Amino acid sequence: MPQQRTVAIIGAGLAGASAALAFVNAGFAVTLYSDKSRQALRDEAPATGTAIYFGQISQDADAHIIENLYGDDYYIDGFSVRAYNADHTPLLAFDTDYHYYRAQAIDVRLRTDDRLARFIEKGGDLRVQAVPPDTLNAIAASHDLTLVATGKKGLGSLFEVDQERTVYTEPQRHLLTVNVTGLAYDRSTFDYRSEVGWKHNLFTTHATQGEIFTGPLLHKDGIPSWVILGFAKPGSDWQQRFSQAHDSASALAIFKKIFYDYFPEDCAEINQLQTIDSDPYTWLKGAVVPTVHKPVGYTHGGHTIAALGDTAISFDPIAGQGAQNISVQVAALVDAAKAHQGAFDANWITQQFDTHWQRHGHGATEVTRLFLGDAKYADHAGLFFPAAAVEPAKAGAAFFRFLSEPSLLLSQPTKEDSAQYIETATGQTIESLLARFAPASRFTTKEAA
DSSP: OOOOOEEEEEOOSHHHHHHHHHHHHTTOEEEEEESSOHHHHHHSSOOOOOOOEEHHHHHHHHHTTOOOOSOSTTEEOEEEEEEEOTTSOEEEEEEEEOSSSOEEOBOHHHHHHHHHHHHHHTTOEEEEOOOOHHHHHHHHHHSSEEEEOOTTSGGGGGSOBOTTTOOOSSOSOEEEEEEEEOSOSSTTTTTTTOTTGGGEEEEEEETTTEEEEEEEEEOTTSOEEEEEEEEEOTTSHHHHHHTTOOSHHHHHHHHHHHHHHHOGGGHHHHTTOEEOTTOTTOEEEEEOOOEEBOSEEEOTTOOEEEEOGGGTEEOOGGGOOHHHHHHHHHHHHHHHHHHOOSOOOHHHHHHHHHHHIIIIIHHHHHHHHHHTTOGGGHHHHHHHHHHHHHSIIIIIHHHHHHHHOGGGGGGOOSHHHHHHHHHHHHSSOHHHHHHHOOOOSOOOOTTTO
């Protein structure tokens, strides 16, 4: 009988926990190392994200790791978009269904904890200990495959930045997020922005300040909650305001004041939001430099290690690609490892990452650039947004399809390619769509709905 192959994973966040469970499911002997206990990861760590999955690709990939444990209550069907000019006046708005298999946002701490529980139930070995470089060297020497999923810091420095695949050297947005409660999951919630109310996420953007995402989220303690996730452009008023946050109450107060000053039409609903007082860690601020690392690193003893999740590709969260990328990368990596009979050497690791990059990772980084307003995609956005304002059900859905199928954007390197994509989706010429676009004169409010 062949000897059971061994995998070591450093880091027990979403990427590490997902990989640990998937490798155990595939018949490997897995040791997962964490510098925090399972309880601390769940209850004493900040809410680092929504772990949102858009559409079928990411949810199918995640189904290879673990079944959906959260039912249908937290599926969202679309987006309500509002864009404002630099002087805070309305520019355009549209509301659309995704027209694909919905999106699901779950507290990343809950997704992670559920995977850790299943991993332990199936005989996985969770070791709570720090892994300094000397320990990592010993671990890599004694395992067939060693994966590092510690994020952007610490052991992540062992992986060289891929200069050819990395676009930015500075953060493109400064982030503030808080999970809150106080609004019902009801058709009447945000009904002035969408006929389906809470079932559509809100994406509100300001020309000079940045963007705010608002949507339902299942909190780790089972509380139907909401996430507010703000993206401040460098040097903006919002960046200065975000820097003043020091707890969940101050973060929520900052957002309420921003809505009052910039998006007053939403204040009637936003002002009802309240902090989740049982969870002091349900907020976070910071910034991400979107970076692609080489997939192979080496310990000081020369042993090969592989980058996983944010350690391989770190995303600005504006397009929600981080958690999706993890599921897609993990599912494909485990399938490849299960079928592979040789050593998990540097060539094999590189081959797997390059395949993932071509199939998903590259597209996910480009879609993030599109949502960041990167100059490369300025002409594309100049078509998509007005077209969506004119034909939201078709052009709007075609735009948000990129969140689910990011590699679609790779087939549209030019403005003309995007025009053709929009024309195919709508059955109308881009010239006719743009000719019908007129800037918004006003946005509805709760009272006027």
